Amino acid sequence: MKYNLFFPLFLFSLSLYLWGCEQEPITDPGQPAALHAAFAEFDTNHITVYLDGEEVVVESNGLPNHPSPYWSNTTERCTTDPRGQSLCTNSNTTENHPLFVEPVVTSYEAMAPGNIDDFNGSYTLRVPASPSRASSSTSTGLGPIGIAVSGAMIYNDEEGPNVPLDNAIVSLDYTGAHTGPQSYHYHLEPKAWSNDDDKLIGLMADGFFLYGRKCYSTGTYPTDLDESGGHTSTTQHNADGEYHYHIQNETYLNQYYILFPGNYQGTPNAIQ
Numbered sequence: 001m002k003y004n005l006f007f008p009l010f011l012f013s014l015s016l017y018l019w020g021c022e023q024e025p026i027t028d029p030g031q032p033a034a035l036h037a038a039f040a041e042f043d044t045n046h047i048t049v050y051l052d053g054e055e056v057v058v059e060s061n062g063l064p065n066h067p068s069p070y071w072s073n074t075t076e077r078c079t080t081d082p083r084g085q086s087l088c089t090n091s092n093t094t095e096n097h098p099l100f101v102e103p104v105v106t107s108y109e110a111m112a113p114g115n116i117d118d119f120n121g122s123y124t125l126r127v128p129a130s131p132s133r134a135s136s137s138t139s140t141g142l143g144p145i146g147i148a149v150s151g152a153m154i155y156n157d158e159e160g161p162n163v164p165l166d167n168a169i170v171s172l173d174y175t176g177a178h179t180g181p182q183s184y185h186y187h188l189e190p191k192a193w194s195n196d197d198d199k200l201i202g203l204m205a206d207g208f209f210l211y212g213r214k215c216y217s218t219g220t221y222p223t224d225l226d227e228s229g230g231h232t233s234t235t236q237h238n239a240d241g242e243y244h245y246h247i248q249n250e251t252y253l254n255q256y257y258i259l260f261p262g263n264y265q266g267t268p269n270a271i272q
């Protein structure tokens, strides 16, 4: 009788399976740190992330993975630099980059010089795999202060030495970014992938993650943020909770959301 043999075997297998499901995962404190789950959101076509001992290394080609009017295109635009020299972009370009879109929020006249694909370099950031808050905060500087999940860089609320962003706001594209003396970078909420939500924006230079205006832990705007826009709660990437930043839900010039206007709460490392 087939049934008599099969059924007890089936019960035995089932009990083994259920027993296996009840076992707690074994955590060995001696094991090397695992790569944080949030890094799965970083675009692997642009960014490489790996562990090196107790540190995480993030390398990016500096190019965003989304459309922008700052990709090379056939419309020439010229500006005059502070020394009175004319600086033209696209003067010899014969076809549009596949990711090029017409400027809507900005205009050819207002756009900053240079194209996204003029940049031919890379950025590297090395942070502790388990960052901690420092005893005092540190102000951000000009240049990259974080690496976005798209591949491009995160900047603060200044456009030059003591030049507020106000002067350059007209040159920002639909996703709050532009080129400039350096590569394409975001100053404002990056609408290309985050618009009034809890999406991951990127990794800041102190090793903490930056999220959109809402927090996954409550589904709405956090009310317990410190002066850097940070707090400790669960995230979609860490059910145990951890310190992280948010884009603060406070308008700038009545309509924009600055990505990161405050200080680092951890110890920043250079992005170079």
Ligand SMILES: [Zn+2]
Pocket: 155, 158, 159, 168, 178, 179, 180, 185, 187
């Ligand atoms: Zn800028």
Ligand SMILES: [Zn+2]
Pocket: 211, 214, 215, 216, 217, 222, 231, 233, 234, 244, 246
């Ligand atoms: Zn949060």
